[in-house]
């Protein structure tokens with residue numbers, strides 16, 4: 334199974350050396366700081382400033398410790414020595430308290446940044462995903478990039494900021510400890526590195542083992558997601574039961590889960606080995622440090638008090654260095670995923686339809702919409718779905734598109750409604766190419782009853798108004814016209830009923846009831862052009878008849894583009910276009926098309942024959 338692209342960077346990460354990571358660190362930190370800064374200047378400044386100040390007090394506290402130890406190790410009676418140590422002791426206490434307070438403040442600012450960064454990147458992503466041209470969503474690469482940005486990249490943003498601050502905290506702690514040691518005796522500085530390296534190595538190695546394991550588990554995890562979706566989701570639940578698939582799905586899941594468990598157990602063993610090796614090396618290094626310190630003491634290079642402080646400083650430095658190495662590794666990892674997010678945003682920006690330089694103001698209505706020699710292929714498709722289609726819609730007409738499955742009717746309707754741009758040809762409103770209009774405004778002028786409408790998990794009201802401001806009586810009028818008023822009347826909370834069973838007090842509708850809401854949604858929008866794409870597929874005979882009657886009487890003076898397979902309903906259309914393999918092969922009114930005896934006449938004849946057919950034979954009647 335192919336590796337999902339949102340996990341793409343696991344391999345890159347596993348192959349990158351610590352040095353490679355360190356080289357990219359400044360750019361990543363700068364990026365994280367910019368992001369944090371735009372989310373909250375105050376919290377960013379606090380997280381950085383307070384951390385730096387805490388480092389100063391760490392060093393100060395360590396140096397003051399020397400004073401305490403000096404006094405305690407001096408000659409003389411113990412009470413005198415304690416008294417002499419008191420001022421330094423107070424300094425140590427003050428420095429430690431201040432350092433802790435500053436760190437707490439920095440931690441608070443750091444955790445305040447997370448939700449602010451989260452909000453910023455989420456809103457930015459969805460602003461873009463809802464604005465890009467629809468064709469971008471048919472492009473597999475764009476889709477992958479969007480998935481990566483959405484599933485992983487977006488989450489990485491706050492993590493980049495958090496870990497960048499962790500890098501800073503580690504670096505500040507390390508500099509404080511190293512500075513202290515440098516002041517005490519320069520030879521102590523390499524000792525710090527010596528003791529910290531094994532721990533740093535062990536944490537990077539253990540993290541790397543985890544990434545490598547994730548890499549091997551990618552397809553297993555993906556299968557687990559798919560299976561868990563099938564077993565714990567509402568949509569497939571009925572079929573899981575009808576086809577008694579439970580045992581089959583559970584066995585499949587268990588097989589993969591066992592594989593994942595074995596990999597995890599193996600990882601735990603290998604990580605423990607690494608950590609034990611790290612600890613052992615650390616023990617040897619620490620012993621070496623103490624031997625060196627002893628030597629320095631023995632040779633009289635440093636006094637006992639300095640050696641005591643050095644031990645403390647080395648321990649502080651060790652912790653900071655280990656944290657620094659770990660944070661560097663993490664910031665690099667999260668930075669890779671965050672780059673996905675940034676790259677996606679840049680690509681999405683490029684794919685937002687722009688108002689052209691020769692833009693024209695869109696009129697409120699039209700006398701004639703002409704579609705001229707339209708050709709269109711979906712992104713990545715080898716064959717065009719439309720080939721040189723020319724049609725015309727005049728104000729107040731009902732124009733029908735008919736044709737067999739896949740002939741291009743929906744595609745044509747989508748181009749007319751401004752959802753896709755054609756590869757060749759034009760759609761003109763009273764002679765002006767729609768290219769020149771702001772596409773958002775164009776879509777405002779067109780109401781669509783879509784073939785694949787969405788069951789919005791919202792209230793019945795919002796399923797019709799789609800979040801638009803309500804005009805007096807419009808909602809009731811649209812609902813009545815679509816027969817949705819009867820649906821709403823039966824709901825426990827009327828228009829306020831939540832139409833999603835996954836929520837408490839949520840309600841489910843039947844297929845036809847959903848379609849009535851979708852039709853009401855189209856009628857609710859006050860637009861001069863109404864496009865109805867299979868608006869009655871799920872409706873009962875009475876509702877279907879009522880809807881077609883309404884469309885026949887020109888839907889309140891609008892122009893209607895009707896797509897349907899129910900050919901009896903297009904008999905009264907002003908004009909009918911018959912599509913076949915992306916081409917208009919016949920056009921005219923019902924009578925003209927029947928007279929032509931082409932595809933329309935054939936399809937119409939088939940449907941009419943089904944209704945004319947005699948009664949079904951009684952059960953048991955022998956068939957000839």
Ligand SMILES: Nc1ncnc2c1ncn2[C@@H]1O[C@H](COP(=O)(O)OP(=O)(O)OP(=O)(O)O)[C@@H](O)[C@H]1O
Pocket residue numbers: 471711712714718736737738739740741742743744745784
């Ligand atoms: N998003 C898409 N990406 C790629 N190809 C598509 C897409 N949507 C439709 N197609 C292809 O375009 C062609 C025309 O499809 P379209 O949906 O316009 O047909 P239709 O006439 O409305 O069919 P139906 O009567 O089944 O609704 C088909 O071959 C279909 O496979």
